[in-house]
Amino acid sequence: xxxxxxxxxxxxxxxxxxxxxxxxxxxxxxxxxxxxxxxxxxxxxxxxxxxxxxxxxxxxxxxxxxxxxxxxxxxxxxxxxxxxxxxxxxxxxxxxxxxxxxxxxxxxxxxxxxxxxxxxxxxxx
Numbered sequence: 001x002x003x004x005x006x007x008x009x010x011x012x013x014x015x016x017x018x019x020x021x022x023x024x025x026x027x028x029x030x031x032x033x034x035x036x037x038x039x040x041x042x043x044x045x046x047x048x049x050x051x052x053x054x055x056x057x058x059x060x061x062x063x064x065x066x067x068x069x070x071x072x073x074x075x076x077x078x079x080x081x082x083x084x085x086x087x088x089x090x091x092x093x094x095x096x097x098x099x100x101x102x103x104x105x106x107x108x109x110x111x112x113x114x115x116x117x118x119x120x121x122x123x124x125x
Contacts, residue, residue, distance in 0.1 A: 015078035022073065022084035025066060029091050036095060052095065059096040063089055 010019045034040070035049025042050070052059060070085035107114050 018081040022081040056099040
């Protein structure tokens with residue numbers, strides 16, 4: 001990998017745009033993770049946390065979006081944006097797989113078979 005000319009700071013409009021989008025995306029996903037983890041008022045952002053807990057595998061869509069944007073950030077040499085998108089990818093994978101693995105473990109204790117296709121076919125509210 002070639003040394004960076006300007007370090008981690010974005011240079012150019014595309015790099016700045018990707019960095020701003022990455023920062024907002026990271027803040028939104030961290031807020032959603034907080035709403036999933038801690039009890040939050042139901043009449044506010046608690047609804048989003050509950051929705052994410054009800055349909056956790058749908059969060060992998062955000063992982064895909066962050067992956068595509070990380071690719072563009074890498075090609076644009078936006079180091080900070082690439083790192084933030086990587087953080088979003090790790091966060092959304094954990095947010096999607098942790099509740100899913102807990103449900104899988106609980107279903108195994110009750111001898112219930114699970115089907116990934118039936119979960120993915122459920123409509124999101």
